[in-house]
Amino acid sequence: MTTAFITGAGVRVGSAVARALGQAGYDLALHANRSAESVRALAEEFEALGRRVTVHTADLSRPEAVDALGAEVRAAHPALDVVVHNAGLYAAVPFGAITRAQYQTMVGVNLDAPFFLTQALLPSLRAGMSPLVVHLTDIAGERPVGGYAHYSVSKAGLIMLTRALAVELAPHVRVNAISPGTVAFPEDFDAAAREDTLRRIPLGREGRVEDVARAVLFLARDAPYVTGQVLAVDGGRSAQL
Numbered sequence: 001m002t003t004a005f006i007t008g009a010g011v012r013v014g015s016a017v018a019r020a021l022g023q024a025g026y027d028l029a030l031h032a033n034r035s036a037e038s039v040r041a042l043a044e045e046f047e048a049l050g051r052r053v054t055v056h057t058a059d060l061s062r063p064e065a066v067d068a069l070g071a072e073v074r075a076a077h078p079a080l081d082v083v084v085h086n087a088g089l090y091a092a093v094p095f096g097a098i099t100r101a102q103y104q105t106m107v108g109v110n111l112d113a114p115f116f117l118t119q120a121l122l123p124s125l126r127a128g129m130s131p132l133v134v135h136l137t138d139i140a141g142e143r144p145v146g147g148y149a150h151y152s153v154s155k156a157g158l159i160m161l162t163r164a165l166a167v168e169l170a171p172h173v174r175v176n177a178i179s180p181g182t183v184a185f186p187e188d189f190d191a192a193a194r195e196d197t198l199r200r201i202p203l204g205r206e207g208r209v210e211d212v213a214r215a216v217l218f219l220a221r222d223a224p225y226v227t228g229q230v231l232a233v234d235g236g237r238s239a240q241l
């Protein structure tokens with residue numbers, strides 16, 4: 001049996017990734033914070049298909065909750081084959097107004113949590129078959145957008161963590177990142193801003209959550225010689241000035 005652990009599995013990208021891995025036959029460890037109800041519904045759906053599914057809740061902005069989550073998942077799954085660090089915070093704040101608390105929460109959820117969760121899960125990863133860690137980064141981790149300094153810094157750190165761990169955890173554990181561009185506009189997204197964004201995407205459409213899920217499946221199943229890489233899933237947006 002192969003098992004995948006996905007953080008932030010209750011909504012949008014994380015839910016699509018969990019669903020794709022469950023459909024591909026993986027047993028699942030699903031994490032949520034506020035979306036625990038939808039993760040439980042997903043768990044029931046895949047248990048009915050014969051998968052073993054565990055559900056874990058934690059606020060990843062709290063270091064002690066990250067440590068507890070790591071210990072809990074490691075105990076429940078002595079072997080892990082795929083770990084997807086999907087949970088993330090996204091917020092625009094002008095640089096001059098970012099408080100220390102806002103900075104620490106952003107970096108805590110987006111960078112520190114993946115860092116220390118992977119550390120806690122190392123024994124399980126080392127026991128997995130061809131194990132893979134995936135970080136959900138952002139094309140803004142390499143080319144910043146004004147107004148998102150603390151977010152961009154957190155994702156840039158996650159890109160370096162991808163490369164650092166790919167080197168340090170080789171040859172058994174592969175570590176890669178997926179950098180979405182714009183995936184699934186929020187419903188309240190301003191119409192003019194939406195048009196402006198779409199004009200910048202060579203493939204002419206926003207990303208679908210399934211586009212990201214398919215990239216995770218590709219890394220998990222079809223890319224055994226790929227590690228330390230950042231795969232942009234952005235319709236070509238980062239390819240042009």
Ligand SMILES: NC(=O)c1ccc[n+]([C@@H]2O[C@H](COP(=O)([O-])OP(=O)(O)OC[C@H]3O[C@@H](n4cnc5c(N)ncnc54)[C@H](OP(=O)(O)O)[C@@H]3O)[C@@H](O)[C@H]2O)c1
Pocket residue numbers: 007008009010011012013014031032033034035036058059060061085086087088089090109136137138139179180181182183184
């Ligand atoms: N969508 C895009 O266009 C896009 C673009 C670039 C990068 N990304 C990256 O792709 C990932 C998924 O994106 P998304 O749009 O699906 O995200 P989203 O809709 O904003 O959902 C955020 C996810 O992160 C979890 N989360 C947030 N704060 C948390 C906390 N304090 N503790 C635990 N979990 C927390 C949420 O869990 P709960 O709901 O359970 O609280 C939720 O599952 C993120 O890492 C994001 O930065 C997305």
